[in-house]
Amino acid sequence: PCRLVVLISGRGSNLQSIAEACRTRGWPAEIRAVIANRPQAAGLQWAAGHGIPTRVVSHRDHADRAAFDAALAREIDAFEPDYVLLAGFMRILTDGFVGHYAGRLVNIHPSLLPLFPGLETHKQALEAGVQVHGCTVHFVTPRLDHGPIIAQGVVPVLAGDTEAALAERVLTVEHRVYPLVVRWLAEGRVRLDGDRVQVEGCPQRTIGVE
Ligand code: GAR
Numbered sequence: 001p002c003r004l005v006v007l008i009s010g011r012g013s014n015l016q017s018i019a020e021a022c023r024t025r026g027w028p029a030e031i032r033a034v035i036a037n038r039p040q041a042a043g044l045q046w047a048a049g050h051g052i053p054t055r056v057v058s059h060r061d062h063a064d065r066a067a068f069d070a071a072l073a074r075e076i077d078a079f080e081p082d083y084v085l086l087a088g089f090m091r092i093l094t095d096g097f098v099g100h101y102a103g104r105l106v107n108i109h110p111s112l113l114p115l116f117p118g119l120e121t122h123k124q125a126l127e128a129g130v131q132v133h134g135c136t137v138h139f140v141t142p143r144l145d146h147g148p149i150i151a152q153g154v155v156p157v158l159a160g161d162t163e164a165a166l167a168e169r170v171l172t173v174e175h176r177v178y179p180l181v182v183r184w185l186a187e188g189r190v191r192l193d194g195d196r197v198q199v200e201g202c203p204q205r206t207i208g209v210e
Contacts, residue, residue: 013175131157134155
């Protein structure tokens with residue numbers, strides 16, 4: 001099967017959605033390890049409780065980003081992954097790290113990119129008054145939150161929405177989109193063509209819209 005390493009910083013609900021998909025029979029991917037930059041990341045405990053190897057590479061133990069990224073890459077590469085998945089991993093990665101995993105590094109971001117890169121995406125969406133919002137799974141490139149888009153999940157913004165309500169609605173669709181993309185990757189159907197993605201046999205790469 002396709003070997004995955006998942007990087008997290010916190011809760012790990014996207015990790016769980018991917019891990020649960022990987023447990024279904026005949027699923028073509030396997031999580032080899034979960035690595036966190038914070039020892040108290042809740043997702044670590046969940047992974048350990050489900051028999052997935054875990055590692056911590058704390059950014060606090062390293063003098064600068066380059067040293068942290070080098071240590072992180074050493075841990076990742078020991079598992080020889082086909083893909084490295086960022087799932088709520090809240091550190092900015094160096095160009096060197098991103099280059100090392102070119103075409104193999106994937107992120108989920110809680111907005112419909114290129115709208116609302118960075119942090120507080122649900123707040124940004126409410127302030128902008130957009131009526132659709134969602135999440136994006138994309139290849140990571142050196143420019144933050146701007147890599148080639150693999151798939152998007154779309155949700156409505158409803159009258160009276162709070163940040164929390166909107167975040168929860170988006171999260172529901174995140175949990176559908178990331179496993180779907182992992183399946184495509186594992187089936188070898190995702191092609192990176194310059195800065196565009198093609199998925200073999202898949203004309204529609206959105207979830208949540210007909
Ligand atoms: C998710 O909403 C994910 O899209 C977001 O953090 C949350 C992690 O939740 N990622 C980013 O903001 C990346 N900059 P989880 O730990 O429960 O998967």
